[in-house]
Amino acid sequence: MGATKTEYFTDRQNELAVLIKALGHPARIAIIDYLLKTEKCICGDIVNELPLAQPTVSQHLKELKNAGIIKGSVDGNAICYCIDDEVWHKFKGYLNGFFNTYDLKKNKCCYTNIKPKNIDL
Amino acid sequence: MGATKTEYFTDRQNELAVLIKALGHPARIAIIDYLLKTEKCICGDIVNELPLAQPTVSQHLKELKNAGIIKGSVDGNAICYCIDDEVWHKFKGYLNGFFNTYDLKKNKCCYTNIKPKNIDL
DNA sequence: TTTATTCATTGCAATATTACAATATTAAAT
DNA sequence: ATTTAATATTGTAATATTGCAATGAATAAA
Incomplete structure (x- = not known):
């Protein structure tokens, strides 16, 4: 035990989880924030x-790269990292879904619609 | 060491990371998938x-609840879990941003635009 | 009031993540 | 060739996550 049982889930569920998990840390959010706001995508920056x-x-950076969200290219002495266009759009599509x-579902949840008298946990 | 240094990041970065991290497991994607496709949001189901x-x-379920993504209400013997409308929309807003x-940035990355001759890693 | 049923919690083992000092690697500059 | 600069890797400690059997708590049913 201890390891995620990926074999029991669908490809989409696993793929989406990998992408989402890679973003699930404030440092990696900060990295993407930086890549989105600047032209300078040099590692040192x-x-x-x-x-x-x-x-x-x-x-x-390695984790974001392993998930496919960013890619890196050699720029002389430095490494330039940037968002991977293809993966980013696939990710966006999954999330839009x-x-x-x-x-569409309009939150037809039991708490608000079916059992209004229930106690919140 | 070992624990995330949340104090060094912005509230938005931390909040978004908490929401994203909570979704970053195929089982939790599957739970949300289920809640989105069915009216029956009973725990046993x-x-x-x-x-x-x-x-x-x-x-x-507890992790999704801790992150605020779902909420639960007592329904007799059972617990009804459903997506929290407010948190879900905040989440959506963050991700849309x-x-x-x-x-808007149109992928002006060094690899494709600035240094076309670089070698991919 | 027993006895189910439903769900949460505890305790534990396996594994993964986070962080960083020290070190290695690679390319540029001298 | 040597030194400098930029980045990656390794090793290690601390912490967190994943998964489940066993158990607990609460309500419903008998």
Whole structure:
């Protein structure tokens, strides 16, 4: 035990979980924030921007890269990291499916619609 | 060391990371999938739907509840879980900010635009 | 009031994540 | 060739997550 049982879930569920999980840390949100707001996607700039040591940032970049969300290219002495267009749009599509489904459903939940007298936990 | 340094990040980065992290597991994606597709949001139905033992599902439900994504109400002998409308929309708003920013940016990344001759890692 | 039923909690083992110092690697500059 | 600069990797400690059997708590049914 201890390891996620990915074999029991659908490909979509696993793929989406990998992408979402990779974003599920404030440092990695901060990295994406930075890549979205600046033209400078050099690793050293990201390291300077974040309040973490260089190896820690490198590790977070690696996780984002493993999930496919960012990609890196050699730029002389430095590494340039940027968002992977294809993966980003796939990710966006998955999430749109999620959130649009909810809108269609119009929150027909038992708490608000079926059992109004129930006690909130 | 070992624990996330939340104090160094913005409230938005931390809040978003908590929401995203809570979704970052295929079982929890599956739970939300189920809540989105059915009217029956009874805990036991979720347990039957998932390929995991009851205590494990209970724990996943607890994590989604702790993050605020779902809420539960007592329904006699059972517990009814459903998506929290307010949190869900806040979540959606955060994510829209993310993905719309990228569209505006039009992927002006060093790899594709600035340094076309670089080698992909 | 027993006896089910439903769900949560506890306790535990396995595994994964987070963080960083120290070190390695690679390319640029001298 | 040596040194410098940028980034990755390794090793390690602390912490968190995943999963489940066993047990507990609360309500419903008998």
